[in-house]
Amino acid sequence: MIKNILNLGDAALYCDFGSDVNQEINSNVIKYFYHIKKLNLRGITNLTPSYNKLIISYDLNIHSFLSLKKKIENIEIKENNKLEKNLIKIPVCCDNNFALDIKRVENKLKLKSEIILEKFFSKNYFCYMTGFVAGMPFLGDLNQEMRLKRLETPRVKVPKGSVGITEQFCNIYTFETPGGWNILGNTPQNIFDTSNQSNPNLVNPGDTIKFYRITLDQYNEIKR
Amino acid sequence: MKSKDRNYFKILRAGINTTYQDLGRNNLYHIGIPFSGAMDKRNFQLLNSLLQNDYNSPVIEFAYQGPHLKYFGKDIFFCISGNVSFKIITKEGVIDGNSYQCYLLKNGDEVDIHSTNKSVYGYFSINGTFSVDYYWGSCSINTQAQIGPNNGNKFSKDLEIEIIDINNSFNKRKLDYLGSTIENIRVIKGTNYDYFSESSQNKFFKESFKITKLSDRMGMRLQGPKIENIVDPNIKSEGLVKGVIQITSAGDPIIMLSDHGTIGGYPKIATVISADYDRLVQLTPGSNIKFKDVSLEDAETLYKLYQMETNNLIFQIK
Numbered sequence: 001m002i003k004n005i006l007n008l009g010d011a012a013l014y015c016d017f018g019s020d021v022n023q024e025i026n027s028n029v030i031k032y033f034y035h036i037k038k039l040n041l042r043g044i045t046n047l048t049p050s051y052n053k054l055i056i057s058y059d060l061n062i063h064s065f066l067s068l069k070k071k072i073e074n075i076e077i078k079e080n081n082k083l084e085k086n087l088i089k090i091p092v093c094c095d096n097n098f099a100l101d102i103k104r105v106e107n108k109l110k111l112k113s114e115i116i117l118e119k120f121f122s123k124n125y126f127c128y129m130t131g132f133v134a135g136m137p138f139l140g141d142l143n144q145e146m147r148l149k150r151l152e153t154p155r156v157k158v159p160k161g162s163v164g165i166t167e168q169f170c171n172i173y174t175f176e177t178p179g180g181w182n183i184l185g186n187t188p189q190n191i192f193d194t195s196n197q198s199n200p201n202l203v204n205p206g207d208t209i210k211f212y213r214i215t216l217d218q219y220n221e222i223k224r
Numbered sequence: 225m226k227s228k229d230r231n232y233f234k235i236l237r238a239g240i241n242t243t244y245q246d247l248g249r250n251n252l253y254h255i256g257i258p259f260s261g262a263m264d265k266r267n268f269q270l271l272n273s274l275l276q277n278d279y280n281s282p283v284i285e286f287a288y289q290g291p292h293l294k295y296f297g298k299d300i301f302f303c304i305s306g307n308v309s310f311k312i313i314t315k316e317g318v319i320d321g322n323s324y325q326c327y328l329l330k331n332g333d334e335v336d337i338h339s340t341n342k343s344v345y346g347y348f349s350i351n352g353t354f355s356v357d358y359y360w361g362s363c364s365i366n367t368q369a370q371i372g373p374n375n376g377n378k379f380s381k382d383l384e385i386e387i388i389d390i391n392n393s394f395n396k397r398k399l400d401y402l403g404s405t406i407e408n409i410r411v412i413k414g415t416n417y418d419y420f421s422e423s424s425q426n427k428f429f430k431e432s433f434k435i436t437k438l439s440d441r442m443g444m445r446l447q448g449p450k451i452e453n454i455v456d457p458n459i460k461s462e463g464l465v466k467g468v469i470q471i472t473s474a475g476d477p478i479i480m481l482s483d484h485g486t487i488g489g490y491p492k493i494a495t496v497i498s499a500d501y502d503r504l505v506q507l508t509p510g511s512n513i514k515f516k517d518v519s520l521e522d523a524e525t526l527y528k529l530y531q532m533e534t535n536n537l538i539f540q541i542k
Contacts (some may be wrong), residue, residue, distance in 0.1 A: 005413055009495030012465045014415055021460055033254065046253040048463025050487055057253070057462035060498055060527050065520055078482075094369035129464075131256035132487040134369045175369060189494070192256075194371055197360055201255045 002054075005072060007065050013056040013072060021051045021140075026128045029054050030205045033086075035077055043068075043124070049140075049205055050129045086207045087124075090172070090187050092163050093219035098186035099103075100162070101151070105182050108148045117213065117214045119146055120184060125170060127207045133190025135174040137203040142168050154180030161186045163211070188214075188222040231297030231352075233385040239291040240339065241441070243365035243380040244282045244356055244372065245347075251461060252360055253486045260483055261365040263345045263441060263505040264306070266404075266534050271305040271347045273538045274326060280354050282363045283349040284385075285408055287441075290337025290346055291379060300390055301326045302335060305344030305401045306506075310337040313391040324399040326351070336398040343506040348428065351394040355386035358445070366483055368442060399541045404533075408516045409496055412523055414469065416491035419455040427451070428493060432512040433477060439509055441483040446513075450475035453491065461489040467496035469515075481505060497523040502529075 001017060008014040015032070018025045033049040036056070043062030048055040083129055094102070094117055102113050109116060123138035142165060150166040155178065158164070162173040164181030171181060172194040191202045203209060214222075235242075245268070248261020260269035262285055272281050274414045276464075284291070290308065303326045304310060313334040321327060321335075323346075329335070340346045356363035356373045363373055369378030374383065417425070433448035457473040464470075468480045472492035479496060480507075496504055499516060507513060518526070 007412065007520050008415060008463075008465055008492070009467050010520055010527065011498050019460075024532040037251075037254075045250045046259070046465075048253040048486060050462040050470065051460050053462040055253075055465065059463055060524065064524055085461055103315070115446070129461075129487065132461075133485060136256055171399070177368075190338065194359070194369075194376075205254070 001032070001077065001160075002073070005069050008055055010065070011060050011072050013058070013069060013201050015054040015056065015072065017052045017054070019052065021128075023126055025052045026126075027206070032075070033205065035075065036072070041071070048131065050131075072100075075162055076150050082205065086204075087210060088203055088207055090189055090191075091210060091211045091214040091218070091222065092185040092187050092211050093216055093223065094185040095213050095216045095219070098162070098183070100183040102184060104151075105148065105165070105184065109145065110203055111145070116146070117184065119143055120165070121211055121213055122169075125211070127209060128169075129205050130201055130203065131176050133175050135201045136171055137145070137191070138169055138171055138211070139209055140169045142170060150180035150183060151182065151192045152176055157182065161188065163187060186219070231300065231387040231390060233295050234294040235291055235379055235381055235383040235385065236290035236294055236334070238379040238381050238383070239286045239289045240422040241287040241292045243285050243367065244280050244354065245285040245364045246362055247280050248364050249360045249362035254520065256486050257360070257369060257483065258366070258484050258486055259466065260346065260363065260366045260441075261282050262364075263318045264347075264502045265504045267305040267345070269529060269534060270324065270399065270401070271303060271349050274303045274324060274532075274541055275349055276303070276391060276394060276397070277349065277353070281347055281349065282354050283347045284354075284379075286346050286348065287340070287344050289339050292324060292334065292336040293385070294303070294332070295332045296331055298331070298341040298390070299386065300329050300387070301394055301396060302329055302348065303327070304337070304346060304348050307341045307343045308337060308339055308346040309336060309339050312409070324398045324401050326398065328396075338532045342405075342508065344508055345506060350387060350390070352387050352390040355388040368483055386403045397424065397541050399537060401537060404503060405506070408514050409521070410500050410516045410518045410526070411494035411496050412520055413471065413517060414492035414494045416459060417493055417499060421451050421452045421454045421495060422451040429515055429517055430450060432514045435507055435511050435513065436508050437509045441481055443481050443484055444479040444504075446477040446479070448477070451477065451493065455491075457491070458489045459491050461487045464488050465495070466525075467494050467498070467501055469496065472482070479504070486535055497526060499523065501527040502519065
């Protein structure tokens with residue numbers, strides 16, 4: 001399933017699963033990720049799954065590129081290995097104060113805001129990966145008519161909890177951070193919990209997300 | 225605990241970016257948490273060796289201007305690594321301190337760390353252990369994700385740094401070391417090297433780049449000849465490692481450092497080799513650097529040599 005293994009610098013393997021972004025390729029990445037994680041190989045310092053790549057960082061005192069590459073190439077994963085999937089429901093409030101880019105999205109997609117939100121909430125989304133900042137999930141796929149580019153000029157600060165869309169993807173800003181996604185709403189739910197060290201992420205690669213709409217009162221109730 | 229039993233430093237001035245660091249946290253990239261840890265691992269290692277601490281003991285890292293600390297408690301030794309100017313203020317007077325040398329502190333003495341010289345990071349620790357909380361096996365403070373002791377924030381004025389353990393069998397030690405600097409940064413070509421025009425590939429290795437002020441523990445932004453992308457200014461977001469050099473849509477290089485975002489969507493032109501990382505992070509804004517291309521095999525050998533050099537320095541501590 002790995003097409004090719006290259007080096008990323010002198011202390012990481014760059015495992016290429018293909019160039020397309022789809023759930024089939026991504027599921028293969030995630031299967032490898034969980035399998036290698038479970039093996040708990042000495043000297044592996046990080047695993048980073050993404051849409052169609054898996055990066056394996058290692059301790060140069062323990063491995064060299066060629067020896068570790070061989071080890072990874074020899075791993076056998078059965079195609080029918082089932083992925084563990086959770087369905088996670090996340091409340092989102094689309095009050096004007098939170099839907100920072102709804103006007104822009106209306107203009108770009110040539111759809112009324114109510115239609116945009118209806119389409120957004122009518123679908124379940126697959127978690128391709130988490131990261132960039134702690135716990136941020138990259139979800140997909142949006143329907144074809146919902147796809148647009150990111151902001152021309154990224155925001156310096158996107159509020160924590162913002163739910164945004166770009167191209168075929170949506171995400172949740174787990175921290176206040178710079179970012180350029182089109183913001184449709186905000187969730188009061190904590191997506192990343194520093195105090196829960198064994199499982200800080202609410203959403204993990206392979207999970208399915210169902211967003212549901214809440215009012216501002218409900219939002220404030222949950223926040224309290 | 226009665227206050228007379230306490231051993232602690234009070235922060236009179238916090239400095240620009242003062243944090244606890246150790247070797248950092250592993251195996252969390254997949255949830256978006258980077259390694260963090262001491263930026264300059266050699267100086268981190270030397271400091272804990274000088275103080276006969278455990279190899280992964282917490283130290284205080286500072287950048288440019290360091291903290292001014294006042295000590296309260298029983299006699300203790302401290303040491304500073306890096307290229308650092310500092311003063312020790314006691315009842316007998318004020319003296320200039322030297323890095324890589326241990327000094328005695330008595331109740332009421334102060335250490336005023338003025339600045340790092342022609343470098344960015346310095347390290348301070350004691351013959352003992354700071355009282356820190358551990359997050360995923362590390363006490364490193366990642367201010368971006370607010371992970372670590374002190375609620376994941378950098379030190380601020382009036383903070384009290386508690387010491388839980390002092391090694392009483394400690395003997396003063398020192399190392400004669402002037403530090404190690406570097407002008408050419410050695411890199412391995414990146415996975416998107418062929419995204420860039422041939423003339424830009426040549427410029428990347430022939431011309432020099434200036435380190436801008438937009439540099440911190442997350443990354444280092446460079447300015448120089450624009451690097452022209454002939455394929456696509458974006459890639460499908462994928463994992464990053466420290467040392468990766470991405471080229472932004474504007475054509476400028478940005479080097480990922482220890483607190484970097486774990487995934488990114490800019491093409492990767494090259495990656496700094498592990499042997500040069502400690503010296504890369506010590507380069508100050510305004511410095512000019514040149515990149516030099518090396519093979520993967522050479523990079524692996526150069527790392528072993530660099531580690532041997534560090535071990536030799538540790539062996540020379542007396």
